[in-house]
Amino acid sequence: MQIKYTVSPDDFVAFNMSYMYNSPVMRANIRNTRIISALIVLVGGTVLMQMLGKLNVISVLIYVAFAVLVFFALPYTIKKKVRKGIMKMLMQPQNSHVCTEKALTLDEKELSLVGGGEDSHYTYDTIERVTEDAEHYFIYVGAMAALIVPYRAFATGEEKAAFYNMLCQRVQQNGGKIKA
Secondary structure: OEEEEEOOHHHHHHHHHHHHHHOHHHHHHHHHHHHHHHHHHHHHHHHHHHHHOOOOHHHHHHHHHHHHHHHHHHHHHHHHHHHHHHHHHHHOHHHOOOOOEEEEEEOOOEEEEEEOOEEEEEEHHHOOEEEEOOOEEEEEOOOOOEEEEEHHHOOOHHHHHHHHHHHHHHHHHOOOOOOO
16 A cells, blocks of 8 residues: 655644653653743742842732743743744755655555655564544654654545554554554
């Protein structure tokens, strides 16, 4: 089975966002950043008001409100900065091959990806997991490396399901651990 598709910058951003929100380590880092940032605002503001001799209930409440705002606004800010950084990275000439037309082929013994200066072959036992979001399959071939397959590569939902089932079947037949 072979499918042809073009990876867009939004597809690459979607992969990075999916990884960021599904990785336990990344989720813990984001959580810790939110908590530490809120505490810095709260403690820093309180210490500042104490040093200025203006510490009172109202100033503490204002800094509590700022800390809550920072805690809840930080995920949006992180998402925006990650998206902007990825788009900047994709604009660099050495990364021009990332968002190009690709051909993904499921052979009996391997999965191959050709296109955009890339000719990669992966045995099915190297596939660690397959995840998906609303518009993509992400076929992980390493801890932080995945093949991005947008759903628009399939004409129908049946083709999409057939691809996924065939991929799972081939991975299982060749010693992989993903489930259909």
